[in-house]
């Protein structure tokens with residue numbers, strides 16, 4: 571297939587990120603099956619184009635100049651329950667995994683219901699909430715490189731640590747993942763999902779475009795507490811604002827550019843470092859073409 575007959579040119583990434591920010595992708599392709607995913611990687615390889623796999627776009631700050639090469643939006647959703655395990659395609663919403671597990675009487679995966687994004691993004695960044703994380707539930711994952719070669723990696727081979735994995739900074743793609751819960755009570759699992767969803771809605775600024783926690787929590791402390799103590803809650807820079815509801819969230823008030831968010835993020839880092847000597851490490855991933863115009 572030729573690139574000209576393939577994908578969409580110049581698709582604004584702002585339409586595909588939870589922050590509603592991000593410039594154009596050179597080529598944008600949405601895939602809904604394993605064959606599509608593998609096919610898209612093969613076409614990109616054939617044309618020697620860089621590949622960026624997009625999940626839900628919920629942990630990304632995409633540059634205003636966009637992303638060079640091919641963005642593959644992974645909308646391949648599929649799951650299968652077997653006893654206390656659930657296998658999910660990498661484009662499956664994590665919330666869907668939680669719901670499917672609960673419906674099948676599997677407990678322990680309820681926290682996934684409140685983390686936006688896909689299975690692939692969650693494995694890549696070791697997403698977690700309410701005292702658990704992907705690393706705690708993952709049995710193994712099928713991976714693929716840009717040559718299309720696949721292999722299965724056990725949990726221990728994925729280099730998981732707090733909000734990170736060995737996949738970060740590599741072009742390796744998660745194809746599918748297998749999680750283990752425990753056989754339990756369907757009604758209890760469904761109830762627990764409702765409880766944590768309510769708890770989350772009360773604490774986080776879910777009404778304004780955001781990307782979840784901007785920084786990882788430093789050991790023994792909370793990034794939000796430090797940012798608030800530095801007097802930055804509600805601070806605006808261009809169209810970006812440190813949320814007045816939760817200081818570890820930067821929200822897009824409607825007109826924010828990626829540059830605004832990056833500057834505000836750096837301001838938080840500088841002030842927290844000056845006042846408390848703590849280096850805040852971004853949890854959000856800055857991707858795309860950040861070169862000066």
Ligand SMILES: Cc1cc2nc3c(=O)[nH]c(=O)nc-3n(C[C@H](O)[C@H](O)[C@H](O)COP(=O)(O)OP(=O)(O)OC[C@H]3O[C@@H](n4cnc5c(N)ncnc54)[C@H](O)[C@@H]3O)c2cc1C
Pocket residue numbers: 588622623624625626627628629630644660661684685686687688689690691692693694695696697698699733737742743744745774776780781782783855
């Ligand atoms: C309101 C809100 C609340 C949030 N709460 C939490 C929370 O409680 N806990 C938490 O951990 N996070 C939270 N987040 C952040 C985000 O939801 C997670 O980081 C999520 O796992 C990102 O998944 P995604 O599919 O959206 O990935 P994307 O943002 O699309 O991509 C993130 C990275 O993962 C890579 N990636 C995506 N799919 C694949 C794949 N198939 N193979 C390889 N790499 C892939 C991308 O290339 C990129 O590098 C929150 C975000 C929002 C907006």
